[in-house]
Amino acid sequence: LNTGALMFTVPSGLCAAISTRVSNELGAGRPQVARLATRVVICMAMFAGSVISITMILLRKSWGYMYSNEEEVVTYIARMIPVLGVSFFIDGIHTSLSGVLYGCGEQKIGARVNLAAFYLAGIPLAVLLAFVLHLNGMGLWLGIVCGSLTKLVLLVWIVVSINWENESIKAKDMVLGTSLLVA
Template sequence: MLGSYAMYSSVFEKTRITISKDSILHVGEFFRLAIPSAVMGCLKWWSCELLILLSGLLPNPKLETSVLSICLTISTLHFTLSYGFGAAASTRVSNELGAGNPQAARVAVQAAVFLSVTEAIIVSTTLFCCRYVLGSAFSSETQVADYVAVMTPLICLSVFMDSLQAVLSGVARGSGWQHLGAYVNLGAFYLVGLPVAMVLGFPVHLRGKGLWIGIVVGSAVQSTLLGCITCFTNWTKQVHNSIFFNKNLI
């Protein structure tokens, strides 16, 4: 539907493009951005899926896997909202950098972070207040619902971290830092998050709770590193880098 709209709508009459040899020749330039962007997202979600697999090795794997699957479902459902803020931040920041407006790019980042924090507080507070009935939306088993109630404070922390990292990841994509974001995600989740999860889940015997604490720790490290990169960015320099990249692309 979107493709048809772009092809036939008069709104795109002056900007509509056709497939040409130049577009094929410059595919490599887009792969240089697209592959690290894909890796950024995949590293995060693969680590979450690995937690579900690891929960099958715990005592009472049926209960642990059920509860962690519910936690991941809630987190994924919320992330669709956070990802929207991140996509908007990515588009706005990249447009402002391309237009040579460093101050506007900085303001766009600040606005996106403010909105994500506000949204995270609202969602986390709602989930926490509904923690005793939250599990019942997914399972009629009392044991599962009670376990989800215990896990809800950790889900709230995860929601908060996800809101921040979604926006900061969007800023990274819009600024062309995809490779940095991929390294950050690799270190945060595979050098910190998953090892902490395995230690807390198995030797410390916190079971599913320990596994999810590990992923929250990984998200916190990810958000902190991305936040530091964003805070110490010289936006004027980023404008020059963006203009240089666009000239090479053209």
């Protein structure tokens, strides 16, 4: 859990940054800059995710000692680290893509994608792998990774399909439709 919280700081920062950047650029009438910023943050998320995942995998035999001195625990963590590394890589990218949707004001789409990916794919697969195929904790995590991968595929499809010019027009309409209080 501590590892997960630590590894999620970079993707959550990228999510906040791209959300702000996309919304500002769309509101300013610069849809192509918003599109470019999206491409840049995806590259940054892939790079950061690669560094984090590779570091975890390279240190997998000693990573467990940060949490326990028991060999059984350390060995189990070493077995789980490659799956966690893949999970953090995928999570970093889809977290950044979610930020793009937030910047476009499409939070509802992100919520629907989450529900579909995890409730229709991730959780059922986790239950199957863990309890039917008896993979236990590894099965639970593999199911969640499959849910994350499903979410990533859906978000990539959605973000690639964004009509940036239309999003910019919608952003301007929202701003013009809002009454501002001037002090």
